[in-house]
């Protein structure tokens with residue numbers, strides 16, 4: 142794609158780079174892709190192996206995907222929950238990744254209305270109907286908010302004590318913090334809703350609490366929605382302002398820019414084909430039949446484009462001084478170089494590294510200039526049984 146060719150040279154993507162208090166061996170980060178191997182909510186050998194492979198494959202940093210800060214914040218029933226029980230496993234995982242020369246981050250969050258805990262209503266800023274649980278959510282009280290902010294701080298402290306290099310706060314994808322930011326979903330009239338200042342209070346307080354909990358020991362990143370991808374949701378005019386507020390607060394070392402909503406518009410996150418048949422196959426009847434008929438509406442498709450978030454991310458680069466991480470459909474070495482030339486400090490890659498965990502080594506050694514990933518999104522329904530690329534078994538060498 143001609144628009145994504147390199148400009149004048151930027152920093153070398155394969156040279157070491159600073160991220161707050163840490164140094165990464167290169168500028169390519171594995172984006173969080175929920176691994177689906179933590180049925181007991183704690184680290185398993187399979188989770189360690191997943192990240193060891195990414196680290197061995199050359200990424201500068203790998204990200205352990207969604208770790209819920211509390212049981213009511215789980216987005217799927219088999220996620221890690223940050224209790225004392227996870228610390229020994231996280232320590233082993235960090236050691237395994239470090240032994241391969243990469244850094245390791247943990248994404249922490251509260252799923253809000255996306256939470257699917259059995260028998261529980263999801264929590265959100267204002268009550269909404271959740272398509273996940275087919276029930277209305279409960280609006281969080283002042284007490285809930287204080288407790289959840291404290292949970293973020295406690296979770297971040299555990300991640301730090303386990304020897305991780307970074308913690309990534311989830312402020313996107315229609316999860317709780319993102320619901321607070323949304324003018325559509327947040328209908329509160331107290332100090333947590335209404336004006337942008339008020340809607341941004343919860344994510345800012347979370348970031349403050351996390352920074353206070355970990356100090357300068359590790360890098361603190363936030364994954365922030367640029368747009369929810371739905372009419373009336375958060376959009377660039379406001380999300381750039383939120384990013385400015387976060388920059389002024391000085392609580393973060395970088396912002397990773399994303400978009401879409403697991404609650405309202407999931408395919409906006411990924412682009413490409415919606416894996417309707419594979420998703421339906423996971424469901425019992427009659428939900429399976431209903432999904433095959435109506436699923437296209439929920440999983441609205443968007444054509445895949447290389448670096449599909451770049452045009453939006455540029456608005457943030459123009460408005461901010463702080464380090465930014467470009468994400469979304471980065472598959473070519475030329476795109477990575479272009480991102481560096483445009484001033485993005487790091488890039489994050491999800492599906493490309495599921496398809497080829499050793500992609501960074503291949504790009505660095507000029508064995509390849511483009512990922513094999515075809516954005517079929519058939520990896521997405523595998524999150525319930527161990528996340529993987531359905532084509533990866535065809536690789537000549539594992």
Ligand SMILES: Cc1cc2nc3c(=O)[nH]c(=O)nc-3n(C[C@H](O)[C@H](O)[C@H](O)COP(=O)(O)O)c2cc1C
Pocket residue numbers: 172173174175206207248311314364399410411468469470471489490491492493520521524528
């Ligand atoms: C199987 C799968 C699981 C994902 N799980 C998460 C997750 O737990 N947390 C998150 O923030 N994003 C998650 N994502 C989104 C990715 O982090 C990333 O934002 C998205 O895939 C776009 O990047 P890419 O084009 O490089 O794949 C997931 C994506 C995939 C494909």
